Amino acid sequence: MEQPFRTTLAQLLKARFPIVSIESHEELRVLFEVRAxxxxxxxxxxxxxxxxxxxxxxxRRDDGEEQARTTDPADALDALLRVGxxxxxxxxxxHPVLGGPGHPGDPAVIRRLRDVATAFRSxxxxxxxxxxSPVSRVPVExxxxxxxADFPLPSEQEIRGVLDGMLRANAGSPRLRVxxxxxxxxxxxxxxxxxxxxxxxNAFARAMVDDGVLHLADLPVILEEKRQTVRKAGLLEFVDSGPRLTDIGGLETLKRWLGRxxxxxxxxxxxxxxxAPRGVLITGVPGCGKSLTAKAVAAAWGIPLLRLDIGRVFAGLVGSSEQNMRGAIRTAEAVxxxxxxIDEIEKGFADTGANDSGTSSRVFGSFLTWMQEKSRPVFVIATANQIEHLPPELLRKGRxxxxFFVDLPTRAERDAIWTLHLGRWLRHPRVGAPLTVDAGLVAELTGLSAGCSGAEIEHALVAAVYDAFAERRPLRRDDVVRALANMVPLSVTQAERxxxxxxxxxARAVAATAAEDLDPEPGPVRPGADGRQRPHGGRHVEF
Incomplete structure (x- = not known):
């Protein structure tokens, strides 16, 4: 367990460490702790x-007395050396004079810092x-x-103190009701x-002035402030809430695991x-709900969803990729x-270090270390279509x-998917009546869509609605049947894949589909390890 910052700093001061670097935007809070x-x-x-x-x-001294009339850092360090x-x-x-990716530092300042280290140590x-400084830069010299020294973000007690102080300061205001x-x-x-x-x-103040009443309904304002934090960092994308897990047809084993x-x-x-749970890696057939599950988990749990684009990590100047990964991790932990x-993680971490002088290997190593050691509640959902391209160290337990393996939907899952999508469209006043969702229609479409993914089922229904829109009439059964007949599913075009x-x-993944939902009907099958026919890959377990 990490020890408090004051304890760490006290140990460094008593041990006479000459130079300590602290990365933080909260310099006033750092100064308060240093003085304490x-x-x-x-x-x-x-x-x-x-x-x-x-x-x-x-x-300047803390009493306000000016010690050196200089804003030049090299001269200020010289003045510091003369203090006995x-x-x-x-x-x-x-940090601007200490250099960074793409630009050198000031040799005079760096040399004086080395002189300071020698003098303070001896x-x-x-x-x-x-x-x-807000950016930690340590030149090689x-x-x-x-x-x-790591400076933590404010604790719950410190934040509670800010909230209580603001409430006391505004207690007499007729425009605020708490x-x-x-x-x-x-x-x-x-x-x-x-x-x-x-x-x-800022977040508390915005919640107070929103409608003059501070209540639990203002909690989304705090989430919006976190959205601003992510947006300013630039490496992660704050994704709006998606559907809930109950809005996803099938995948009962995966949903049960996540629900617990x-x-x-x-x-x-x-x-x-x-x-705290570390996360899951979801692989399988494209279009079968991997990305949708990531969105649904955040919505079901009521916590923010951040998307990491690996391409952004590797963009920029030489040497900045590792810093970008660390910055993305810090932002995620802050939120x-x-x-x-992490969508399609294999595109960022497959064959690491092959042609980039080891940059991707170092970035991948930073990510692996964080996955292994992270203590903050950041639940990672990674999706992959070509999981065999991923390094084996990413797949071992502890990361x-x-x-989970997500296969083509079974008959029971297709039944649930059709029920969900038909229900959404047929509730529309221009699309629905007189067509209704009944067991016969769902059973017919479920049979006709054997071998289709969830995304293909959704697309077929959208294509049918386009046909209805072209003639400015409600949706008909024949529209949906025709759209299915005209579609060549991925299970045909990518059968070998x-x-x-x-x-x-x-033998390497858990089936996201519950064993009781497996198709009793003939369907896309393959020989199992025991020589018998199995409709889907992935071992089945009970959670």
């Missing part, structure tokens, strides 16, 4: 004054330089001199986890000693609890909780 540690005799034995430097204010007393110096936003008076009990305030604080204190304050893990990141699960959806995927999944 440096001035506490119980933490550092001998309290030390705090000095600060910025490009606008120059070098214990101190903690906090330099803000020094002299008798305890001195430490703390670098605070300073890799052995700089220690990176309709929250203590449990409601706790839900607001939990919803804001992952935001900075400033972002949480709802809320597993909350305190109730922790009381059982359970870790947690959330679902992180994903389970690997589907057979290969089923063969791979037979």
């Amino acid at each position: 540690v440096a001035g506490d005799a119980d933490l550092v034995r001998k309290p030390r004054p705090v000095w600060t430097w910025s490009l606008t204010d120059g070098l 007393q214990p101190l903690v110096a906090v330099f803000r936003d020094l 002299e008798s008076e305890p001195r430490t330089l703390v670098l605070v 300073l890799e052995k001199d700089v220690t990176v 309709d929250l009990d203590d449990a409601g305030r706790e839900r607001f604080a939990k919803a804001a986890l992952g935001l900075t204190l400033h972002e949480a304050e 893990r709802e809320g597993a990141w909350l305190a109730d699960a922790a009381d059982y000693g359970l870790p 947690s609890p959330c679902v992180l959806w 994903f909780d389970e690997v 589907i057979a290969a995927v089923r063969a791979w999944a037979d």
Whole structure:
């Protein structure tokens, strides 16, 4: 378990680490913590004054006295070297002169930082330089001199303090009515986890002025602030809520597995000693509901859905791909609890490092390490159409909780899919009447669509509605039958490919379809490992 930041910083100061780098946008909060540690005799034995430097204010003591009339960082470091007393110096936003991908740093500043590290390490008076910036940059010359300290996002208690303070400040306002009990305030604080204190304050303020009443219905405002966080990061896409799991026909084993893990990141699960679920890898026939399941899980669990485009990770300057992956992971953790959806993961991580000087291998390694070690409730759903191209280390236990195989829908699943899609269309006033959803129509269409994927069934119904629209009339049974007759399903055009995927999944993945839903009718079949005919690949288990 990670130890508190104050404990970590106190250890670094007592051990006389010369330079500490802290990556954070919340420099005021960092300064508050540094002052709290440096001035506490119980933490550092001998309290030390705090000095600060910025490009606008120059070098100053905490009492406001200006120590060097310079906004040049090299001159400020020279002035710091001449100070012969214990101190903690906090330099803000020094990262532009430390270099980064595509541009070198300032050699004079880097050299002076090395001089500072040498002087602070060797002299008798305890001195430490703390670098605070929104981007962590450590030039190769300073890799052995700089220690990176993680600064966590605000805790639930800190966010709750901001909310309570805002409510007290506006308690006498006739324009605000607070309709929250203590449990409601706790839900607001939990919803804001992952935001900075400033972002949480903005979200609470927006919720207050929305309609003059602060109540649980304002929780989506917090989600919108998280959407802004994702949008500004630029590497992830915030996906709007999709259908619920009950809106997906079939896949009962997969839905049951996911349903039993709802809320597993909350305190109730922790009381059982359970870790937060890591995620699932879903492979199978294209168009059979893999991506739809990712959207449905986030909607069913009531948490944000983020989509990671691997192409964005590898875009940009040389050396930035690894940083992009780390940035995407940090953003996902900041928005947690959330679902992180990686669509067609094999296109980003197949044959890693083949022709790119090892960049993809390093990015893949960062992702694997995070999957193995992550402690934040980020549930990863990865989908793959060509799973055999994925490296084996991604598939072993500890990365994903389970690997599921989604095959072509069975008769029972097609029946559910037709019922769902027909129900949506026939409720439309211009499309539906006089056609109605009845058992006979569903059974007929289910039989005619053998070998079709869920996406193909949906497309056939859309094509039939186009025919009805062309003549400005309601939908007819013949329209749907004709659309099915004119469609060549993927099970025909890609028969060999589907057979290969089923063969791979037979012993390596769990069938997403419940065993009781298997087709008793003849259908696309293949020999099983025991020589008997099985309608679908993937082993069947009970969850």
